[in-house]
Amino acid sequence: MSKILIIEDETAVRENLLDLLEAEDYDVVSAENGYLGTKWAMEHIPDLIICDVTMPEVNGHEVLESLRQNPETATIPFIFLTAMADKTDIRKGMALGADDYLTKPFQREELLGAIATRLARQQVTEQQSDQSSRQIDELKAQVSKLQQSIDEKDSLISQFQQQLNSAIPKINVALHLLKNRNADPEQYSYSVDLLQKAYAEEFSLLSQVEDLGELLADDDVELLRQLELV
Incomplete structure (x- = not known):
């Protein structure tokens, strides 16, 4: 009413x-x-x-x-x-x-007609306003979700870079030790374990990255494939 x-x-x-x-x-x-x-x-x-x-x-x-x-x-x-x-x-x-x-x-009809017209227009205006508010809320939610996704990817890329920087020295040390043909079995085993650990760390991180191809250049993706990391 x-x-x-x-x-x-x-x-x-x-x-x-x-x-x-x-x-x-x-x-x-x-x-x-x-x-x-x-x-x-x-x-x-x-x-x-x-x-x-x-x-x-x-x-x-x-x-x-x-x-x-x-x-x-x-x-x-x-x-x-x-x-x-x-x-x-x-x-x-x-x-x-x-x-x-x-x-x-x-006149009675004139007054009632004016009232009915104005109330009807106001109802349409309020409905349009409510619809606009819902659309704005939906857009804000989409933007928030997109920003969260961007933040998560940025964080993941940062972690990837940090772990990659950490793994490279380990790999270099392991490769250097493996080049020494006179290395004793214990040293050889240690080198293999070091390589496997570095590989496992990188593979675990890479498995979390969605659409990795969009984040890396084609040459980088091909290199990872050759190393059987993707």
Whole structure:
């Protein structure tokens, strides 16, 4: 049920609007002046506001200007009621952000039609806003996931470089020892174990890298294949 706020200083007009809209099953609240109407709107956020233009102390234009400056009430559909048909007055209201302008005395069908139109447009706007918010949230999630993937790959590459730098000296030592044909069996066995350990460390790390071909140049991939590491 849509909640409508009526801001009208004339008792007869205010009560007539209350009866008319309640008969149409709207949830209707009224305020007898601009100050009370503005205060209630900011506290309760109605779905639509019907407001008289000419009121003492705080007039309709001032009410609308205050509400449009508040982010929580800035988009509430706003319909002016006025006994004046002055085009300058109408343009001023529209410039402040009024959605419609009805001249007193208004017809029942005219008022109900204006209300229905503004509420329908507001619903479409809110649906589009909700859809945009969902799309933004989904995009943020995708960006976050992508960033996490990039961070993980960067970390893995860093680990790979560190372990590779650590393994190369071991391999060089082992190869140097193996070149010594006079090495005793114990030294030979130690060299083989050292090579196997270095190989196992590199293979374990490489097995964690996804799409390794995208991270390495073609020549590097071919070299790893020749060494039977990929």
